[in-house]
Amino acid sequence: MNLISIYDQLLGLFGHRNWWPAETPFEVVVGAILTQQTKWENVEKAIVNLKEKGLLTADGLAEADIEELEGLVRCTGFYRQKARRLKDISRFFSMNPVILETPTYELRDVLLSLKGIGHETADSIVLYAADKPKFVIDAYTKKMCKCMGIDGDYTELQSLFEGSLPKDVPLYKEFHALIVEYGKRFCGKKMCGECMLVKIDY
DNA sequence: ACCCAGGGTCATA
DNA sequence: TATGACCATGGG
Numbered sequence: 001m002n003l004i005s006i007y008d009q010l011l012g013l014f015g016h017r018n019w020w021p022a023e024t025p026f027e028v029v030v031g032a033i034l035t036q037q038t039k040w041e042n043v044e045k046a047i048v049n050l051k052e053k054g055l056l057t058a059d060g061l062a063e064a065d066i067e068e069l070e071g072l073v074r075c076t077g078f079y080r081q082k083a084r085r086l087k088d089i090s091r092f093f094s095m096n097p098v099i100l101e102t103p104t105y106e107l108r109d110v111l112l113s114l115k116g117i118g119h120e121t122a123d124s125i126v127l128y129a130a131d132k133p134k135f136v137i138d139a140y141t142k143k144m145c146k147c148m149g150i151d152g153d154y155t156e157l158q159s160l161f162e163g164s165l166p167k168d169v170p171l172y173k174e175f176h177a178l179i180v181e182y183g184k185r186f187c188g189k190k191m192c193g194e195c196m197l198v199k200i201d202y
Numbered sequence: 203a204c205c206c207a208g209g210g211t212c213a214t215a
Numbered sequence: 216t217a218t219g220a221c222c223a224t225g226g227g
Contacts, residue, residue, distance in 0.1 A: 033209095036210070037206090041225090074224070077223045116209095118209060120209065139207090176208090
């Protein structure tokens with residue numbers, strides 16, 4: 001068993017996931033912050049709220065009233081943090097309009113320097129907003145790997161995936177989306193342990 | 203009533 | 216490097 005065959009199995013099971021739903025790269029950035037530790041359905045509501053107020057731009061969010069912002073993103077939890085961080089990060093994007101064109105590793109470091117953006121969020125932005133090949137590792141990826149006998153921290157797992165897969169942006173996007181779908185259905189559920197992804201060579 | 207969700211930061215050892 | 220506390224709403 002290798003990662004490509006895992007990918008093929010998951011694609012056969014779930015089909016294409018159509019990630020990341022967004023009209024603009026900046027909407028991906030906003031969604032990446034808002035989706036932290038919450039369900040995507042809650043994020044969709046907040047995105048709609050922001051769009052209705054015409055606030056889904058870097059300039060708009062950078063200048064938005066913080067209390068209004070808190071109300072609009074309340075449904076995503078941690079709403080005070082997220083409102084504050086969203087505003088600060090938007091100000092950075094507003095002052096650096098072409099930041100997403102920065103080469104992969106430099107972009108990643110820049111994003112990581114912003115408060116509210118950790119490894120997963122940075123890589124989500126690099127992959128889904130900037131269309132650059134960085135494999136996103138999330139809690140489901142770690143669980144899935146652990147079930148397959150692979151234990152490692154974020155960087156180790158990312159190196160494993162990036163070293164075992166062709167540097168293909170659409171593949172990275174689809175694979176991560178499929179792993180999340182897999183995790184939502186199996187990891188931590190009653191079916192956990194009956195999953196077909198038992199052993200992997202790497 | 204309890205558990206967790208498409209995490210991140212900060213303090214502590 | 217590695218835990219633990221904290222952030223907080225919403226759906227099961």
